[in-house]
Each structure stands twice: as C-alpha cells, then as structure tokens.
Amino acid sequence: MTVTTLAEAPPRTGLATGAAAITVVLWASSFVAIRHVGTEISAGALSLARLGLGSIFLGALLFTRPRPAATVRRWPARRDWLPLIACGVLWFGVYNLTLNEAERRLDAGTSAMLVHIAPLLIAVLAGLGLGEGFPRQLVIGSLVAFAGIVVIGTSTSSGRAETWGVVLCIIAAISYAVGVVTQKPLLSRLPAAEVTWLACTIGAVVCLPFAPTLVEELRTADAATIWWVVYLAAFPTALGFTTWAFALRRTSAGRMGVTVYAVPVIAIALGWLFLGETPAVLALAGGALCLIGVAISRRTA
Numbered sequence: 001m002t003v004t005t006l007a008e009a010p011p012r013t014g015l016a017t018g019a020a021a022i023t024v025v026l027w028a029s030s031f032v033a034i035r036h037v038g039t040e041i042s043a044g045a046l047s048l049a050r051l052g053l054g055s056i057f058l059g060a061l062l063f064t065r066p067r068p069a070a071t072v073r074r075w076p077a078r079r080d081w082l083p084l085i086a087c088g089v090l091w092f093g094v095y096n097l098t099l100n101e102a103e104r105r106l107d108a109g110t111s112a113m114l115v116h117i118a119p120l121l122i123a124v125l126a127g128l129g130l131g132e133g134f135p136r137q138l139v140i141g142s143l144v145a146f147a148g149i150v151v152i153g154t155s156t157s158s159g160r161a162e163t164w165g166v167v168l169c170i171i172a173a174i175s176y177a178v179g180v181v182t183q184k185p186l187l188s189r190l191p192a193a194e195v196t197w198l199a200c201t202i203g204a205v206v207c208l209p210f211a212p213t214l215v216e217e218l219r220t221a222d223a224a225t226i227w228w229v230v231y232l233a234a235f236p237t238a239l240g241f242t243t244w245a246f247a248l249r250r251t252s253a254g255r256m257g258v259t260v261y262a263v264p265v266i267a268i269a270l271g272w273l274f275l276g277e278t279p280a281v282l283a284l285a286g287g288a289l290c291l292i293g294v295a296i297s298r299r300t301a
Contacts, residue, residue, distance in 0.1 A: 016250035019243040020259050026240035028266035032274050033228045033236070034100070040221045043100030044210035046229070049218075051092055051204035053233030058197035058242070076190060076198070083182040084195070088202025091179025097207065098172040105165030115169050119261055120146055121177035126184070137296055145261035145293025151286030184248060192245035200237065261293055 037046055076084060099115060123142050186195050
C-alpha cells in the first residue's frame with residue numbers, strides 16, 4: 001500500500017493564505033484581551049491559564065474529530081521529541097512568560113518594536129538552518145516591514161525603557177524565532193493540530209509552578225476577566241496556533257515570519273476601535289510600511 005506523506009500533499013496556497021490571515025487577526029486581538037486581563041492576573045498565572053485551557057481545547061479537537069479511514073494518527077517518533085520540546089518550552093512557555101512580564105515594564109510601542117525583531121531572526125535562522133536561502137523579495141520585504149515596526153515603535157514610545165523589560169522582550173523574540181524554526185520540520189511528518197497540541201501542552205507544563213498563584217488570583221478576578229482568559233485560550237492560542245501551523249507547513253518559515261509583521265498594524269486598529277486609543281499619524285505610516293513589506297515578501301519571483 002502506498003502511503004502519501006504530509007510533505008507530498010498537494011500545495012493549497014489559497015487555504016494557506018486564509019489560515020495565515022486568521023492567525024494574524026487572532027494574534028492581534030490578543031493584545032486587547034491581555035491588556036484587560038493583566039490588571040487582575042499576573043504574567044505567569046495568565047500564561048498557565050491560557051496554555052492549560054488551550055491544551056484542553058486542542059486535545060478535544062484532536063481526539064474527537066472524525067478522520068478519513070486512510071489516515072492513521074501517529075504518535076511522534078523518537079527524533080521528533082527534541083524539536084517538539086524545544087518548540088513547546090521556547091515558543092509556548094518562555095515566550096508567553098517573558099512577553100507578559102515585559103509588558104509590565106515597557107510601553108506598547110517599545111515592546112512591539114523589540115519583539116518584532118523575531119521575523120528577521122526567523123528569516124535568518126530558516127535560511128541558514130532549513131536551507132530556505134535568502135530570496136531577494138523576502139529580504140527586501142523583511143527590511144521594509146521591520147522599518148514599519150521601528151516607525152510604529154518610535155511614534156508610540158514614551159522614550160523610557162527599563163533595562164530588564166528590554167532584556168525580556170529580546171528573550172521573547174529569540175524564543176519565538178527558534179520555536180518557529182524547530183516547528184517547521186515537524187510539520188512535514190506530523191499533522192498541524194498534533195504538533196500544536198503537544199507544544200501547547202509542553203508549554204503549560206513549563207508554567208505549572210504558577211498554579212497556586214493562578215488559583216489565588218482567579219478567586220478575586222472579575223467574571224469578564226475570566227471570560228477574556230477563555231477567549232485567549234480558545235482563539236488566539238488553540239485556533240490561532242493551529243492555523244499558523246497549517247499555513248507554515250505550506251510555505252517557508254521566512255515568508256510566514258514576515259507575515260506576522262501585520263499583527264501590530266491590526267492590533268493598533270483594534271485598540272483604536274475597542275480601547276479608544278487613537279494612533280499617531282506616524283504609526284499609521286509605519287503600519288502601511290508593514291503591509292507593503294508583507295506584500296513584497298509573499299510575491300513569487
């Protein structure tokens with residue numbers, strides 16, 4: 001019997017583009033939710049709640065949905081576990097913890113500018129480690145989009161940056177980039193939902209030391225805050241990371257990395273709409289640069 005591997009599956013670029021768009025919107029929406037939740041729940045407790053619930057939602061989806069008769073659910077092979085653990089610990093665990101904590105010390109503009117060095121790191125790591133190379137359009141698009149992030153950060157920054165907050169943002173960006181690059185090869189051998197569930201579960205385990213804090217803070221949290229936590233787990237985490245993995249399996253890591261430059265642009269728009277935060281004209285110009293960079297990077301030669 002001939003078995004078709006995931007890597008041999010026919011490309012579905014339209015579906016991949018749609019999945020990437022869903023991811024960008026959901027991840028952007030998380031900034032609004034985190035801002036509300038952060039007033040009552042600390043960084044570590046929020047990370048545990050988000051990843052723990054996300055793991056439950058993903059597990060329910062993975063083990064209850066019907067599968068075609070020809071598809072066999074395969075547990076990861078021994079060689080898969082090291083990159084899975086790296087992805088789960090770094091991208092899901094360390095990234096959430098460091099970013100949540102950093103945003104307590106830095107303003108939104110500075111945080112966005114620092115964390116979004118990650119797509120450039122992804123492009124470099126993927127070019128060197130995954131053999132994706134450095135296509136001219138990807139390099140140009142990355143630089144244009146990164147310039148947009150710098151413009152947004154400059155226009156919204158208060159001009160003060162606590163050293164430890166800067167360090168945490170850089171750690172978050174590095175964890176993000178390494179996590180994506182370690183995830184990419186797994187998606188040629190395992191389903192996107194399985195990789196996402198396992199990585200999310202590993203990240204939740206990393207955050208277990210914050211369980212007592214989470215229990216204590218949930219006792220006094222407002223009902224709306226708890227519902228925001230559920231939203232973060234179900235949509236930006238469970239759904240958003242699954243659509244990300246689906247799209248990543250069908251394109252290069254470098255190109256997907258540049259796509260997330262659109263996240264702060266949409267986050268600004270959502271903050272404008274829901275929080276009444278009017279962006280500066282310079283921030284709008286930076287957002288336009290981000291979108292132009294994304295468009296350049298996703299063009300084919």
